[in-house]
Amino acid sequence: VRWNLTRYSPLPHLLSQRHEEELPAVDVFVCTADPVIEPPTLVVNTVLSVMSYNYPTRKLAVYLSDDGCSELTFYALHQASQFAKHWIPFCKRRNIEPRSPDAYFDKPTARPSGQEWESMKVKKLYEEMKSRIETMAEKGSVPPETRSQHKGFLQWGRHNNVTKRNHQSIVEIVIDGREEDAVDEDGDRLPTLVYVAREKRPQFHHNFKAGAMNALIRASSEMSNGAVILNLDCDMFSNDPDAIRDALCFFLDEQSGHRIAFVQHPQQYFNVTKNDLYGNSPLQTDKVELAGMGGYGAALYIGTGCFHRREALCGNKYSSKVDGQGSINWKSNDKTAKEMEEASKVLVSCSYEEGTRWGKEMGLVYGCPVEDVVTGMKIQCNGWKSIYYRPQKEAAFLGVAPNTLEISLIQHKRWAEGLFQIFLSSYCPLVYGHKRLPLGAQLGYCTYLLWAATAFPTLCYLVLAPLCLLQGIPLFPQVSSPWFIPFAYVYGARTIYSLVEGLMCGYTVKGWWNLQRVVLLRRSSSYVFSFVDTVAKQLGLSKASGFAVTAKVVTEDVRRRYEEEVMEFGSSSTTFIIVATVAMVNLFGLVGGIGKWWWVDGGMSLMGLQFGLCSVVVGLNLPVYVALFFRRDDGCLPVDVMFKAVGLASLAACLMAI
Ligand SMILES: O=c1ccn([C@@H]2O[C@H](COP(=O)(O)OP(=O)(O)O[C@H]3O[C@H](CO)[C@@H](O)[C@H](O)[C@H]3O)[C@@H](O)[C@H]2O)c(=O)[nH]1
Numbered sequence: 001v002r003w004n005l006t007r008y009s010p011l012p013h014l015l016s017q018r019h020e021e022e023l024p025a026v027d028v029f030v031c032t033a034d035p036v037i038e039p040p041t042l043v044v045n046t047v048l049s050v051m052s053y054n055y056p057t058r059k060l061a062v063y064l065s066d067d068g069c070s071e072l073t074f075y076a077l078h079q080a081s082q083f084a085k086h087w088i089p090f091c092k093r094r095n096i097e098p099r100s101p102d103a104y105f106d107k108p109t110a111r112p113s114g115q116e117w118e119s120m121k122v123k124k125l126y127e128e129m130k131s132r133i134e135t136m137a138e139k140g141s142v143p144p145e146t147r148s149q150h151k152g153f154l155q156w157g158r159h160n161n162v163t164k165r166n167h168q169s170i171v172e173i174v175i176d177g178r179e180e181d182a183v184d185e186d187g188d189r190l191p192t193l194v195y196v197a198r199e200k201r202p203q204f205h206h207n208f209k210a211g212a213m214n215a216l217i218r219a220s221s222e223m224s225n226g227a228v229i230l231n232l233d234c235d236m237f238s239n240d241p242d243a244i245r246d247a248l249c250f251f252l253d254e255q256s257g258h259r260i261a262f263v264q265h266p267q268q269y270f271n272v273t274k275n276d277l278y279g280n281s282p283l284q285t286d287k288v289e290l291a292g293m294g295g296y297g298a299a300l301y302i303g304t305g306c307f308h309r310r311e312a313l314c315g316n317k318y319s320s321k322v323d324g325q326g327s328i329n330w331k332s333n334d335k336t337a338k339e340m341e342e343a344s345k346v347l348v349s350c351s352y353e354e355g356t357r358w359g360k361e362m363g364l365v366y367g368c369p370v371e372d373v374v375t376g377m378k379i380q381c382n383g384w385k386s387i388y389y390r391p392q393k394e395a396a397f398l399g400v401a402p403n404t405l406e407i408s409l410i411q412h413k414r415w416a417e418g419l420f421q422i423f424l425s426s427y428c429p430l431v432y433g434h435k436r437l438p439l440g441a442q443l444g445y446c447t448y449l450l451w452a453a454t455a456f457p458t459l460c461y462l463v464l465a466p467l468c469l470l471q472g473i474p475l476f477p478q479v480s481s482p483w484f485i486p487f488a489y490v491y492g493a494r495t496i497y498s499l500v501e502g503l504m505c506g507y508t509v510k511g512w513w514n515l516q517r518v519v520l521l522r523r524s525s526s527y528v529f530s531f532v533d534t535v536a537k538q539l540g541l542s543k544a545s546g547f548a549v550t551a552k553v554v555t556e557d558v559r560r561r562y563e564e565e566v567m568e569f570g571s572s573s574t575t576f577i578i579v580a581t582v583a584m585v586n587l588f589g590l591v592g593g594i595g596k597w598w599w600v601d602g603g604m605s606l607m608g609l610q611f612g613l614c615s616v617v618v619g620l621n622l623p624v625y626v627a628l629f630f631r632r633d634d635g636c637l638p639v640d641v642m643f644k645a646v647g648l649a650s651l652a653a654c655l656m657a658i
């Protein structure tokens with residue numbers, strides 16, 4: 001992936017000059033799944049940020065897919081549609097950035113001073129809306145005066161018996177951009193806003209986010225039918241009001257635009273701390289590796305912050321011969337709102353997909369926890385190219401990064417599992433991509449798909465090396481032997497390369513060091529589970545696991561520790577027992593090894609590499625020891641984890657001795 005770096009700088013002013021009249025309709029899909037882990041205020045901030053794009057509003061439609069089917073989320077969206085009448089003109093008049101109200105009012109420069117009455121007024125309206133949403137969340141019922149403002153609330157009426165897992169299709173147009181009264185306080189037209197909760201029934205598998213996206217693709221095709229689709233997770237707001245125009249530069253490029261299926265932005269986060277304790281923002285991946293994949297025309301689709309050509313996402317193959325291919329012009333729709341809602345409801349019902357190619361050849365691929373990567377690859381194998389675009393100016397999208405170790409490890413378990421599953425499936429890039437993807441791209445995909453497979457080599461280094469050190473079994477050549485050189489070279493060169501590249505990408509030394517630790521923790525815990533689970537599933541020993549939605553809110557205490565970059569444990573999960581045991585084994589190895597070999601002539605030289613390895617691991621694990629023995633806050637490792645870890649590590653040492 002490092003052989004083919006490609007970076008882009010679009011020229012949006014040329015786009016306006018040449019194509020302003022024929023700009024395509026753009027549909028924005030926002031997905032949410034649970035009103036508790038993904039609070040509605042967060043969701044509507046994302047929605048408001050995309051509603052206020054600098055783009056002709058009659059060509060902009062925003063769809064919210066709610067897999068939680070929550071009246072609260074609908075209420076929040078309805079509130080947001082009212083607030084948008086003030087927010088959008090405010091943003092456009094003053095050209096403010098970012099356009100997520102929370103993020104904007106949080107900026108120190110945005111805090112309105114005394115004279116800024118308008119800013120004060122909008123801020124007040126925003127706070128009022130937020131508190132209404134929070135009140136409704138506490139009370140659990142919609143105020144009667146609001147209930148009568150939109151027929152959509154009837155969907156949650158008593159006779160419908162709506163639960164998260166069992167309910168009818170709901171498609172409610174909250175703002176129909178074509179209506180005369182759909183205007184903001186300045187009299188300008190508002191973008192279309194639609195709420196969709198696809199039908200759920202216990203006997204039908206809903207296929208998580210992939211299912212939600214496919215439902216949206218179909219529902220939107222009945223309404224705005226935008227030729228370009230922007231996919232966002234509910235926790236990722238748009239940070240650049242001109243992002244659509246930048247992306248269109250790729251699709252409308254006269255030379256190669258017709259072949260572009262999607263334009264992917266990196267996943268960047270607004271809550272990453274200075275030294276990125278949990279390695280959430282891997283700068284080398286963002287700035288180098290993904291750009292390298294883009295160089296092969298095979299940028300990965302990573303689920304959010306991605307602009308798609310509808311046609312390619314729907315499963316059509318690229319062909320230079322088909323007429324009209326590449327044209328993504330705007331078309332209008334003459335149906336009434338009611339007709340559109342009714343037609344879409346059928347398309348998002350459970351049984352609609354039965355016997356169709358949806359989830360296989362059409363739309364997002366089902367059955368894989370990383371539906372995004374496999375779908376992206378399938379699109380590329382259909383002959384399309386994809387672009388990876390990381391704007392130099394500022395991030396176009398900003399999301400919420402996991403802020404505890406556990407959340408981050410759970411997320412990685414899902415990813416590594418899904419990725420490995422792709423490797424073992426018929427979608428393996430070396431097979432499926434053979435002759436359809438450049439070799440570099442096939443191998444590039446494998447560097448991700450094989451994350452889980454790194455678990456066992458890593459565990460060997462982490463467990464066998466220190467135990468053998470204790471027992472006096474040398475595993476590597478001794479320091480004075482010429483065979484020492486290749487080992488030292490590989491390790492040294494790899495480390496220096498990674499450090500230098502990391503620093504060039506903008507890491508602090510501490511940030512780079514933190515990343516090494518996190519990678520170690522992932523490989524020795526999350527990826528072990530991913531590997532075992534995937535293999536068990538392949539052998540038919542267990543059923544497909546679900547999609548553990550990443551938690552987006554934590555308590556105040558936990559957030560404070562995150563901001564201070566103190567590692568958060570705070571539970572006795574199996575993951576942490578493994579983490580603590582590995583740390584203890586290495587501590588025993590190092591201390592015991594020194595005690596044993598220091599006095600023996602040539603002992604330190606004989607065991608040199610093992611000592612080195614053990615010291616690095618102990619160094620990386622310092623926060624684990626601190627959490628085990630020195631910390632007393634709620635985020636430390638509980639006493640029972642300490643006993644278990646010490647017990648298991650001693651047991652392992654004893655077994656080795658026998
Ligand atoms: O049944 C579900 C489960 C999830 N989601 C949505 O999917 C998105 C991603 O879920 P999240 O728990 O935040 O997962 P992350 O690990 O943060 O997501 C990354 O990884 C996923 C694949 O594992 C991709 O789908 C995401 O786009 C990508 O950001 C969120 O908006 C959810 O609301 C649904 O709509 N329905």
Ligand SMILES: [Mn+2]
Nearest residue numbers: 233235399550
């Ligand atoms: Mn997420």
